[in-house]
Amino acid sequence: MVGPSLRVSLAGLRFENPLMLASGIVGVTVPSLTRAIDSGAGSAVSKSIGLEPREGYRNPTLVATQDGGLLNAVGLSNPGARIFAEELSEVRGRHLPIIVSIFGGGPVEFSRVVDILDSQEFLAYELNLSCPHVEGVGTEIGHDPEVVASVVKAVRSRTKKPLFAKLSPNTHKIVEIARAAVASGADGLTAVNTVRAMAINVETTKPTLTHKYGGLSGDAIRSIALAKIYELYEEVKVPIIGCGGVSNWEHAVEMMLAGASAVEMGTALYQGYGVFQDVNRGIVAYMRRKKFRKVQEMVGLGH
Numbered sequence: 001m002v003g004p005s006l007r008v009s010l011a012g013l014r015f016e017n018p019l020m021l022a023s024g025i026v027g028v029t030v031p032s033l034t035r036a037i038d039s040g041a042g043s044a045v046s047k048s049i050g051l052e053p054r055e056g057y058r059n060p061t062l063v064a065t066q067d068g069g070l071l072n073a074v075g076l077s078n079p080g081a082r083i084f085a086e087e088l089s090e091v092r093g094r095h096l097p098i099i100v101s102i103f104g105g106g107p108v109e110f111s112r113v114v115d116i117l118d119s120q121e122f123l124a125y126e127l128n129l130s131c132p133h134v135e136g137v138g139t140e141i142g143h144d145p146e147v148v149a150s151v152v153k154a155v156r157s158r159t160k161k162p163l164f165a166k167l168s169p170n171t172h173k174i175v176e177i178a179r180a181a182v183a184s185g186a187d188g189l190t191a192v193n194t195v196r197a198m199a200i201n202v203e204t205t206k207p208t209l210t211h212k213y214g215g216l217s218g219d220a221i222r223s224i225a226l227a228k229i230y231e232l233y234e235e236v237k238v239p240i241i242g243c244g245g246v247s248n249w250e251h252a253v254e255m256m257l258a259g260a261s262a263v264e265m266g267t268a269l270y271q272g273y274g275v276f277q278d279v280n281r282g283i284v285a286y287m288r289r290k291k292f293r294k295v296q297e298m299v300g301l302g303h
């Protein structure tokens with residue numbers, strides 16, 4: 001008898017399995033994306049790329065919190081669209097399942113980034129509308145449905161590649177924002193980016209991160225992400241990529257039951273790239289036990 005299949009298709013794309021490398025964790029260079037794919041990820045999302053190179057904030061930019069979270073304010077450090085386009089040109093012909101995350105200060109900047117990258121070989125864009133710790137390009141854009149609509153429309157007019165709008169959990173308007181993105185041409189949603197958070201060092205008595213505020217990821221945000229996915233699945237009819245605190249197969253299955261067609265993993269990668277194989281194996285064992293033949297049969301079953 002043929003075993004369960006991990007293959008998924010969403011927004012016209014086909015992946016070997018539902019697991020994806022989340023943006024920004026190890027994916028700053030193209031080789032780190034290919035390493036995730038070689039290690040069992042069905043696809044890999046790049047670090048968010050902007051128009052110009054950006055250094056990011058001074059250290060400390062990362063701190064582990066006592067609630068099982070990781071707090072970061074890296075500051076969207078990236079090599080800029082031109083250099084990243086050159087890097088992508090080096091893997092042309094390999095047909096790698098790479099998704100490029102982009103950010104910008106508004107529709108014009110997003111469009112310019114797309115114009116530089118679009119002729120390269122990659123599958124889709126993830127629009128980072130949701131970084132909680134960079135002024136002017138993050139949630140200031142992503143929390144305003146009208147600005148989201150203008151960004152998605154602008155990008156839609158420049159490319160035929162599928163667009164995934166990555167949403168912020170730091171708003172009560174997530175459904176309204178998702179609807180604005182979809183009405184303007186987004187093919188899918190990624191939910192969610194990090195939760196705005198802070199840590200204070202009791203010895204120095206001051207915020208631990210140089211930038212003071214950061215984005216929380218990992219175990220501490222999984223239940224928040226799950227509720228956002230569940231809510232979006234009921235309200236918006238495009239595929240959802242789940243993201244936030246997934247580090248084992250149960251977490252991934254939980255997200256699919258909530259409505260995610262694929263699942264990104266970020267912070268879990270700090271335990272090593274082996275996590276993709278482990279989670280895939282766990283999902284297959286679960287599917288066998290529950291007699292699911294396709295991943296799609298699980299998606300949204302929690303409703």
Ligand SMILES: Cc1cc2nc3c(=O)[nH]c(=O)nc-3n(C[C@H](O)[C@H](O)[C@H](O)COP(=O)(O)O)c2cc1C
Nearest residue numbers: 022023024048072128193217218244245265266267
């Ligand atoms: C160090 C670090 C850097 C990140 N950089 C980005 C980024 O450039 N673009 C983006 O959309 N998300 C970025 N994220 C957010 C992750 O892609 C993901 O949405 C978040 O960490 C929640 O998933 P996780 O709990 O599996 O890590 C970053 C997260 C971390 C921890």
